[in-house]
Amino acid sequence: MTERYEVLDKAKQFHKDNYTEKKFIMGETYIPASGKVLDEEDLCNLVDASLDMWLTSGRFTDEFEDEFSKFLGMNYTSLVNSGSSANLVAVTALTSHKLGEKRLKSGDEVITVAAGFPTTVAPIVQNGLVPVFLDVELSTYNIKTEDLEKAISNKTKAIILAHTLGNPFNLEEIMNLVKKYDLWLIEDNCDSLGSKYNGKYTGTFGHISTYSFYPAHHITMGEGGAVVTNVKQLHDIIRSIRDWGRDCVCPPGKDNYCGKRFLKQQGELPYGYDHKYVYSHFGYNLKVTDMQAAVGISQLKKLPCFIEKRKENYKKLYLGLKGLEEYLILPEPTENSEPSWFGFPITLRENINVYRNDIIKFLEEKNIGTRLLFAGNIIKQPLFVENAIEYRMIGDMKNTDSIMNNTFWIGVWPGIDDEIIGYIIRSFEGYFENKETLPDTNL
Numbered sequence: 001m002t003e004r005y006e007v008l009d010k011a012k013q014f015h016k017d018n019y020t021e022k023k024f025i026m027g028e029t030y031i032p033a034s035g036k037v038l039d040e041e042d043l044c045n046l047v048d049a050s051l052d053m054w055l056t057s058g059r060f061t062d063e064f065e066d067e068f069s070k071f072l073g074m075n076y077t078s079l080v081n082s083g084s085s086a087n088l089v090a091v092t093a094l095t096s097h098k099l100g101e102k103r104l105k106s107g108d109e110v111i112t113v114a115a116g117f118p119t120t121v122a123p124i125v126q127n128g129l130v131p132v133f134l135d136v137e138l139s140t141y142n143i144k145t146e147d148l149e150k151a152i153s154n155k156t157k158a159i160i161l162a163h164t165l166g167n168p169f170n171l172e173e174i175m176n177l178v179k180k181y182d183l184w185l186i187e188d189n190c191d192s193l194g195s196k197y198n199g200k201y202t203g204t205f206g207h208i209s210t211y212s213f214y215p216a217h218h219i220t221m222g223e224g225g226a227v228v229t230n231v232k233q234l235h236d237i238i239r240s241i242r243d244w245g246r247d248c249v250c251p252p253g254k255d256n257y258c259g260k261r262f263l264k265q266q267g268e269l270p271y272g273y274d275h276k277y278v279y280s281h282f283g284y285n286l287k288v289t290d291m292q293a294a295v296g297i298s299q300l301k302k303l304p305c306f307i308e309k310r311k312e313n314y315k316k317l318y319l320g321l322k323g324l325e326e327y328l329i330l331p332e333p334t335e336n337s338e339p340s341w342f343g344f345p346i347t348l349r350e351n352i353n354v355y356r357n358d359i360i361k362f363l364e365e366k367n368i369g370t371r372l373l374f375a376g377n378i379i380k381q382p383l384f385v386e387n388a389i390e391y392r393m394i395g396d397m398k399n400t401d402s403i404m405n406n407t408f409w410i411g412v413w414p415g416i417d418d419e420i421i422g423y424i425i426r427s428f429e430g431y432f433e434n435k436e437t438l439p440d441t442n443l
């Protein structure tokens with residue numbers, strides 16, 4: 001043990017010596033739209049896990065899963081290797097025969113939006129289900145709820161939605177629909193860890209919620225994600241799909257956890273067929289390594305500070321850019337919500353003569369990182385256009401198209417401080433001061 005502590009002390013020292021914060025030089029230092037904040041504890045945990053040489057999921061994974069469930073006040077967390085895998089597992093879990101009549105079957109419809117990240121929608125198609133798209137609101141960037149009922153058909157079985165860039169969707173309206181039509185709800189909480197709706201964390205309303213721990217996100221473990229539920233049956237199915245489709249719930253390295261390893265009759269297998277090799281689903285292997293989980297544990301301890309910093313940065317950017325509202329639609333929190341913002345989305349008003357690529361290019365030249373709202377309108381992406389994918393669309397996609405054409409986002413992540421925010425605000429002001437053609441209200 002003493003030897004282990006010596007190694008860990010050295011790791012801490014190594015971090016201090018090699019990862020000192022670089023000074024921000026206005027205009028010269030690139031300001032990424034998202035980033036990770038790692039400290040000596042993260043490096044220590046990474047080294048600690050590597051010293052175990054366990055390599056696959058193990059004690060650090062168990063600890064992260066327990067701590068993450070506690071943070072959210074939920075019963076079950078399953079770590080997976082990405083947010084995309086989390087969404088794949090979540091949707092696939094709902095197709096399980098173990099859910100009887102409630103299972104999603106090929107051709108069933110799933111309500112979602114087209115303005116978002118592709119792997120919120122991909123698992124719908126990958127599971128032979130049909131996405132039904134609704135338009136979104138500008139400024140909250142979430143589903144428009146007034147047309148929700150129009151989307152319901154006798155094939156509608158589920159809803160999967162992300163809380164866009166940290167801003168919760170209208171959970172009250174969505175939960176009413178879920179209850180009225182007995183639908184499944186998956187909350188893609190990949191961009192909204194720590195956001196609240198009516199005082200309660202997002203990700204705790206639906207049947208399943210998903211998370212990403214990729215470096216851009218609220219906490220990171222490099223590659224990583226999680227699937228969370230309160231329902232034991234769903235949890236067992238989620239584990240099965242994550243772990244090769246197996247029926248057995250024994251953790252790695254424990255062979256007869258269930259106590260019935262040789263005592264079951266399943267499928268048409270001979271009685272007592274080793275339960276470790278009984279498969280009830282067409283599954284995957286989407287587990288993480290303990291090294292990833294270990295970094296997640298130390299990151300989780302810093303999550304409350306990260307959330308606060310993101311909220312503060314949002315406020316400062318909002319106040320600083322408010323004077324430019326004649327040109328820009330600024331992001332507004334959904335009513336009754338406290339977003340833990342992932343990014344700061346901005347939409348250029350349509351009546352001004354500014355091209356998004358022009359302002360983005362200007363900002364990037366000033367070393368201010370920008371991102372688009374992911375796929376914009378996913379229906380217009382090659383994956384839909386080139387593959388003749390079946391889908392339904394409710395109403396028009398006016399705002400979704402506007403997002404595709406006029407929206408981008410900038411960073412609020414904890415690495416952004418007041419000096420950087422001041423620089424970003426001045427850069428925006430500079431851009432509009434120098435635009436002679438603005439505003440052209442006849443356009």
Ligand SMILES: Cc1ncc(COP(=O)(O)O)c(C=O)c1O
Pocket residue numbers: 081082083084085087116117119120162188190191211212213214224225
């Ligand atoms: C809303 C949303 N869902 C899912 C994902 C996928 O997460 P990952 O990159 O970990 O696969 C992302 C990625 O940023 C996302 O923004």
